Amino acid sequence: MMKVAMVSLSSCLGCQMVFLDLEDYLYSFISENQVCYAPFLVDVRSFPEVELTLVEGTVRNGDHFRRAREIREKSEHVVAMGTCAVYGGVQGQANRFPRAELMRRRFGKEAGFEDEPQAVRRILPLDSYIAVDAYLPGCPPPVGLLRSFLELALSGNLPTREASTVCSQCRVSSPPLPQPGPRRVTEQAPLAGKCLLEQGYLCMGPLTRDGCGAECPSRFGVPCTGCRGPSQAMLVSPSSDPKGETVRRLSRSTAKRPGEVESKIADPPHSFFMHCLAEPTLRRRRPEGTSPFIFREGER
Missing domain, CATH: 3.40.50.700 (NADH:ubiquinone oxidoreductase-like, 20kDa subunit)
Incomplete structure (x- = not known):
């Protein structure tokens, strides 16, 4: 007890x-x-x-x-x-x-x-x-x-392992051709079972720590907003840039220039790790990252 x-x-x-x-x-x-x-x-x-x-x-x-x-x-x-x-x-x-x-x-x-x-x-x-x-x-x-x-x-055993990204748990596939974008789900319903980022929707799955089972994109067809926070790679890399990395990925999936993609993202503070703007690591890098360990389901 x-x-x-x-x-x-x-x-x-x-x-x-x-x-x-x-x-x-x-x-x-x-x-x-x-x-x-x-x-x-x-x-x-x-x-x-x-x-x-x-x-x-x-x-x-x-x-x-x-x-x-x-x-x-x-x-x-x-x-x-x-x-x-x-x-x-x-x-x-x-x-x-x-x-x-x-x-x-x-x-x-x-x-x-x-x-x-x-x-x-x-x-x-x-x-x-x-x-x-x-x-x-x-x-x-x-x-x-x-x-x-x-x-x-x-049981007295606090978890100690690091995690990968939401995309590693996502159960969707990529569409075959470049898609228009960037766009929001309120503008057009995404194709079921297809990668939202590859469809031109702004999804933070590639940069977000896993552990949630990718329920939002896989089950509900809703882009990841990054509520699990940045992945370990994003935290420890001194040059990582959530906005720049997402723009580059959207540029590849939509066959548009990065500058054109970025110009269509009207609200960056609510688009890139909007839950994590208070985290000092995203403003001022620390060698040890933001935490000694963050838990994901299934670890023993």
Whole structure:
């Protein structure tokens, strides 16, 4: 039996909802372990000392920062769960604007707030504030991935292997001829069972860490948005460029010049690793990469 906690910082709570999708395994998880803190499962006000804490969301204000420090002090192991905790998530888009501009866009010019917590200046991944022992990216992490991770973590064996790319798990084939593009699925439905990137759709699968089973492109015909974060090759290569690499691939599949392809991508911040703009590695290279290990399903 292990003492476990689950905590949300600034998030949509989607990663916690994945626990409910565990169904029968959730009952086993609760009965075989002591869930000491989890707002959606138990009513406990103060954070206790535990062996394993899964944290979702980002540090957005001083309250979140103090909570993160408390979690680290009272937890033997801390897991960054979900893309928000691992890479900063879509909240990282806020780093593009001054705080006053964000407030004006969201609430209007005359909005004011009393007793407002002091916001951090920049959105950053959880490991920018506290030491993190393992990472489980995904928006949210797939149910099978979460279960496999928990089975290993609860046995005392945190996973240690690196991953490949989403394309390595994709179950589609390439169309035979160059396709028009770049384009979006809202403009024209893609061909079923065919590679979306080769059809001219902006898909981040070749550059994104695997582990999700490539469900979006393979099962639903939706381009990968990179929610699992950059692949290990993207992180460790000092000259890797997500935008440039994607443009080159689209250029080959559409038989158009790179400059022509790039000119048709109207919204780069929402097109290239839009969940990961807060990750320092994508702005400032670090030799060791962004994490000691990131888990993918099926590893033992």
